Amino acid sequence: MAKILTHEPDRGSQTCGCQIQVGGWHNDGQKFCGDLKAPGLYFCREHNQEVLDTYGEIRMAPGNAIGR
Numbered sequence: 001m002a003k004i005l006t007h008e009p010d011r012g013s014q015t016c017g018c019q020i021q022v023g024g025w026h027n028d029g030q031k032f033c034g035d036l037k038a039p040g041l042y043f044c045r046e047h048n049q050e051v052l053d054t055y056g057e058i059r060m061a062p063g064n065a066i067g068r
C-alpha cells in the first residue's frame with residue numbers, strides 16, 4: 001500500500017479507495033487506499049484480492065470506474 005487518503009476518493013476516479021480498517025477504539029478518522037486501480041479491476045491488486053478472499057466475488061455499484 002503506497003498511499004493513504006483521509007477522505008474517500010471519487011468512485012469514478014482511478015483511485016482504489018478501498019476503506020482501510022483501523023483497529024482499536026481510537027477513531028482517528030477514516031482511511032482509504034490511495035493506490036491506482038489495477039487495469040481491469042475495481043481496486044488495486046492488493047484490495048481486489050482482499051475483497052475476493054473476504055466475499056468470494058467483486059460486486060460494485062454502477063458508477064464505479066474500472067482501472068485502465
Ligand SMILES: [Zn+2]
Binds near residue numbers: 016043
Ligand atoms: Zn487498494
